[in-house]
Amino acid sequence: MLDLKYVLSNLEEIGKNCANRRARCDLAALGALASKRSMLIAKSDELRRRQKEVGKSGGPAIPEERKAMLKEEGRRLRDELASAAAELESVESSLFGMLRTIPNLTHPAAPVGGSEEDNRVVRQSGNPPRFSFKPRDHVEIGTMLDIIDFDSGTRVSGKNFYFLKNQGVILELALVRFALDALSSEGFELCSTPDLAKDEILDGIGFSPRGPETQVFSVEGMGLSLIGTAEITLGGMLSDRILQKLPVKLGGLSHCFRTEAGAYGKASKGLYRVHQFTKVEMFVYASPEQSDSILEDLVAIEERIFGSLEIPYRIVDCCTAELGGPAYRKYDMEAWMPGRGSEGEWGEVTSASNCTNYQARRLKIRFKDPGDKGTRFVHTLNGTAVAVSRAIIAVLENHQREDGSVSIPAALRPYTGFDSIPHR
């Protein structure tokens, strides 16, 4: 959420930003609600002030007659206050509801554009591998090697669920451990997080837990939802706190659950778009001065991880329309997936965002600036270290051999304990 005062005093900038981001907002209505809110607060404050005054002039030993008058006056104030408070509540709920739909400001260097084609490719590492045979996709490989079982997943849990089996299980754990070790050596504090979180936390991070196009599964009657990413739990971890030392770097392991509502029609074979996967996530609380450069650091870590896995990738600077609500700037990493499309395609495997103070404002995460009295909101950043399901696609498809077996990249072998997955 943006700062209300900032929005009100920079209407033109906000309007332009909303347009760039393809977000709808009615700033005139917002302004009208905001002045109504100020008026109602002033009114309630004044009523409460008089109420206090009346209360104080009470006391135990005053004449009955005067007491009766005070009671009368007090009751009147109470009723007036109740109606003002009710009106204020309704005004605030529409005002803040509206404010929450306004997306974050945008980094001046982020490309302006309305669709994926407007994302800017920043750099590429490696080239798509050349196979002397027709490469298989991961669904075929996974089934052949008996390491992924989609049919059982569908029977037990429904479409877009899966079982990992045999070396597939070990591969998942190896990727997780590999990523955790990488983060640990980068100074991240490791966490394994809850897989469910309170709806208010989801909301603060910018996920809407309810509603028709929600991306998250909710637990009936509990006020809890299955998390779509550990960004939610890691960001919630320090909510309502005043931090002393920045940056705070957390590396979180969790399962991620997504409904993928509205994702019909997009290329989504096999593991690419599933309802549940395991992910190691980076989350950083930083000062406003640090956040730009930390975003670059996060991307560099992602690149080292995929570089070590010997997977060709490219980094894209996401355009305004693709940023989502909270991100100020976002870099996606796309890995080459030889089995995707007819001749292979780039597919998103990680994503790193700087959300500036957009999430921190709602989650009330501040820090003390030693130079300054008072507190300021921190900046939050997040980035994927390894999203296991998509990493498995990239590993299997890039390292496949003609007979269907898969060679394990050297960096991963200490974690798997085997150097290839043979065809059975």
Added chain:
RNA sequence: GGAGAGGUGGCAGAGUGGCCGAUUGCGGCGGCUUGCUAAGCCGUUGUAGGCCUUACCGGCUUACCCUGGGUUCGAAUCCCAGCCUCUCCGCCA
């Protein structure tokens, strides 16, 4: 799951209907004292919203004593519900 105790400012800990945004101690900050240190003395010290003023400083006001309701002219204080913590018992991966 059952029984008890409790949740107050950075921390400790008073406060059982109006004099309480809250005694006091510690800590923090500023100053005095001091050859240095220790000690002592004086002062100061929460967060957020609204209005006004504004280059800056600031002024007025409201809210916040776990959360949400209620009683009352008036609630940290009384009542109800919930959450959390601690102790004991039971159950369990």
